Amino acid sequence: MTKQHRIITLIAIVGMLSLNSCSSKLSPTTQKATTSNSESALKKPYVLLISLDGFRWDYVDKYRPPNLINFISKGVKAQSLIPSYPSKTFPNHYTIATGMYPDKHGIIGNIFYSYEKEATYNIRNREMAEDGSFYGGSPIWIEANKASMVTASYFFVGTEANIQGMSPTYYYKYDGSVKNETRVAQAVKWLKMPAKKRPHLVTMYFSDMDDAGHNFSPSNDEELKNKLLALDKNLGDLFKGIAATGLPVNIIIVSDHGMANQSIENLIPVDDIQNDSLFSTINNGSIVNIHPKDHIDTNDLLEDLKRKEHHFKVYKTEDTPGFENIPTNKDWGPLQLVPDLGYYFSTKKSIAARIEKNITTIGVHGFDTKYKDMHGIFYAKGPAFKKNYEIPAVKNIHIYPLMCRLLGLEIPEGIDGDLDQIKSVLTPLLNKEQD
Template sequence: MKHSALFKSLFFLVIFLSLASCGSTSNVSNFSPLTTVNTAESLKKPYVILISLDGFRHDYVNTYNPPYLSSFIEEGSQAASLIPYFPTKTFPNHYTIATGMYPDNHGLLANSYYDYDKKKTYSIGNRETVVDGSFYKGTPLWVNANSEGMVTASYFFVGTEADIQGVHPTYYYNYDGKVTNQERVDQAIKWLEMPEETRPHLITLYFSDMDDTGHRYGPNNKEKLREALFKLDSKLGDLFSRVDNTGLPVNIVIVSDHGMAEQSMEKLISTESLINDALYNMIDNGVILNIHPHNNEETDKIFNQLKKLENKFTVYKTEDTPHFEYVPKNKNWGPIQVIPDDGYYFSSSKSIERRKAGNQEVFGVHGYTPALKDMHGILYAKGPAINVGGSLPSVKNIHVYPMICKILGLAVPTNVDGKLSYLKGMLQE
């Protein structure tokens, strides 16, 4: 019996190490808290695949009727739309879905923001900040699952590359947009085919197709959007079918971080006239400029100077800024915000000239107020824990987290802003 137990332990260790080393972009955390083998309690739990379809607007399925997603919805549950938070950008809203917290609380305020404690600007284009777990507050799903002895995996999701609370998913990949959708689907199935002791019960997947296409052509280019959607739908159909063939109790939850709106060149505002490096640092997120004075005593002076420049935009003290559901209190917003008028968008002169050189008349953007329905995303779910034919009204994205925790039998941290009650109608009794 001792030899048998030793052999079994070595067998699973070899499997784990081989999976950890496959692919040049694959990473496995060396932190001691990392769960590599499911506890006996976790073995009894079902499975969740959380899929993000970046930039997938709430109305795309009804407009284009992709066959596999349409069937998925009919056999499961859906919300009328998933409501993001302002600014309706990729990183803060993905991380809100992952943590169930408002951006003010989880700290990832926008795709770029200034951190006063670190005296450093976080940016999605800066690998050093993206992988630094100290920027990410809250307890994302994979960290929560890990703390309860559950193996997790990710083929991309905001936050999974960072050592949040010293933890990555058990299996994960650094983001590489060149990785094909088929590779992502194939890896998800490989994870589900692993021995149950090391098989992940939470898997996250990310697909950027609709965001890429929407940005390039705008959300009203039906030919290009339909082409991209049906290619994506085919890969998702392959995933759905192969998941069913595993015979495992897998629940699939599909979300998007935001929608998309058409932007005209005529309504772009150059940011150059607002730059004043001598007085303040300015962070540009297209639909909002964060102003960070070098000297707090000059805040009122800077505010009054910017007010005189108002033209297709309005300058606000942070506590008076519109579009937020709550009064923003996180100091990293800075004391002054600049908001473009409806339909306008901030951009650098260099970017504007590049678009003009490419004869680009319209394109797609997001970030605007969640009151604009075009900014809303999707929430679809299907599986043994999900009601068939369930249909809910539009729901805020903070509520996805406690629903997934409920499915996996995970405790919900007390500081989470989302409530299970809003999505309980999606779940089987």
């Protein structure tokens, strides 16, 4: 072998080693979504998880939607579904999907600062919403995928992201303009697919009640009832379509949070508190994360902010009320501003725009879950569930292990949810078979 050949061979070997090294680092992102059910997956039942964003615990009793009332009468219900704090949309949808509190799975707000990425996550930033590296835990569609089970989603937080290198087999990027009828028709089509390609887990999302609650406040009975009855018709069509397939589908209906009335007069302009030379703020309305600049002492800043308290309180993060466990995620920042009950943080620009439109009351959420207005719903029906059965209020962290049980999946270690807290909704036979 000539010297030139030896050099070329050495370069090739080094190149191959480099490629192999890169491949090992990137391997988690090269996995593919399951496209065909395994023989084991084919024998499993079906789970349809439906999220009705902003659907407060008392709306069914207040407005009497016929299809939901019929659904509940033939299945199970919780007196309410207790969200995780803060009771915001993205944190709680992802808690339902992972069985983890936001502090653990990392989506701690609709907006939050990531120290690791040195960037501010915002749900309105599509690139970030689809960046799987923000999302911790192992959502239910990922666990199903690992078990060679086909999955599908028509909008659900996290399903657009490449989490652990995977996404649902079939999914759509969020587009709020897509009509409910389109979502319903597609879900039924999925369940009519050939068995090998048919998803055993389907997640869906409807924003109707959240939109109405924010825009008109949850005290506007006329607007909320009209919106709910229209949504109820869509759900009725969905239930009929599923029944027509003859498949053993277990349907779970949840919401991420409730809704509270908020007077415009009691909005706190966060602009009056901000001081860019000392700290940055991440405002989620019901809680403001404070991130001091590198040269600022946290204790000094705490005392300075306390002198500005007016319809809000300042806390060290570990002392902040609302958290079930002491938060340890650095992305909260060391200090939190929490508005008094009946108050909410906003901006001067947003407040002025509402005043100009003569808006006096809106709907908000995100508060401590000890307030019942923050509670959502849990209803379920199907061959695995008891009929006409009610349980006390239950925490949303427990839905994840319940779905794992229904799909015959191993419940991952390290989650916050506990199947024992919710499994009474299942038929005795199912519990006996799998305990």
